[in-house]
Amino acid sequence: MAMDAExxxxxxxxxxxxxxxxxxDLAGDGDHYSARIVxxxxxxxxxxxxxxxxxxxxxxxxxxxxxxxxxxxxxx
Amino acid sequence: xxxxxxxxxxAKDVAENxxxxxxxxxxxxxxxxxxxxxxxxxxxxxxxxxxxxxLESVELRQGIKEFSSWPTIPQLYVKGEFIGGCDIxxxxxxxGELATVLKDxxxxxx
Numbered sequence: 001m002a003m004d005a006e007x008x009x010x011x012x013x014x015x016x017x018x019x020x021x022x023x024x025d026l027a028g029d030g031d032h033y034s035a036r037i038v039x040x041x042x043x044x045x046x047x048x049x050x051x052x053x054x055x056x057x058x059x060x061x062x063x064x065x066x067x068x069x070x071x072x073x074x075x076x
Numbered sequence: 077x078x079x080x081x082x083x084x085x086x087a088k089d090v091a092e093n094x095x096x097x098x099x100x101x102x103x104x105x106x107x108x109x110x111x112x113x114x115x116x117x118x119x120x121x122x123x124x125x126x127x128x129x130x131l132e133s134v135e136l137r138q139g140i141k142e143f144s145s146w147p148t149i150p151q152l153y154v155k156g157e158f159i160g161g162c163d164i165x166x167x168x169x170x171x172g173e174l175a176t177v178l179k180d181x182x183x184x185x186x
Contacts, residue, residue, distance in 0.1 A: 047166065047167070048158060048159075048160050049145075049165050051146075051160070051161070051163070051164065052145055052146065055146070055147050060147070061158050062147040062148060063141060063147030063148050064147075067161060068110070068148075070162075070163050072163070072167075
């Protein structure tokens with residue numbers, strides 16, 4: 001029930017190639033992360049849509065292997 | 077999306093209540109820190125809301141994720157519209173945007 005930060009970053013970048021991703025392991029348990037993601041793909045999208053794009057990039061891991069990923073997204 | 081009884085219940089809840097919070101546990105006894113945060117925000121804003129404990133049933137817990145295309149709980153709905161999860165609600169609270177959304181949608185808060 002855990003994912004490492006590199007795997008999260010890899011999956012996000014696979015879906016959003018220009019993304020700048022900063023991940024922090026909040027509890028040191030590989031299960032609670034925060035991620036700041038900047039990508040031009042977020043332009044013109046609502047926050048809900050931006051987060052949904054990240055969840056889609058994680059392909060079902062979020063809410064399963066990955067319990068907590070606090071997201072902060074922006075277009076620039 | 078295939079309609080399930082859980083989806084129908086969710087659709088009814090968000091249609092009949094101005095503000096609905098799908099959460100783990102109850103406002104008095106949240107079972108997850110993220111749910112607790114949203115409860116605190118709503119209490120602080122002083123808005124009345126209906127809470128739904130998704131831990132009551134597996135169908136409901138899975139159903140709300142499908143209904144909103146959102147993989148995590150809590151989830152906040154205002155006037156039938158999905159507002160977001162814990163991060164978004166907290167951010168909107170901090171920027172004052174949440175109060176604006178509630179006001180614009182005609183939801184009374186203290």
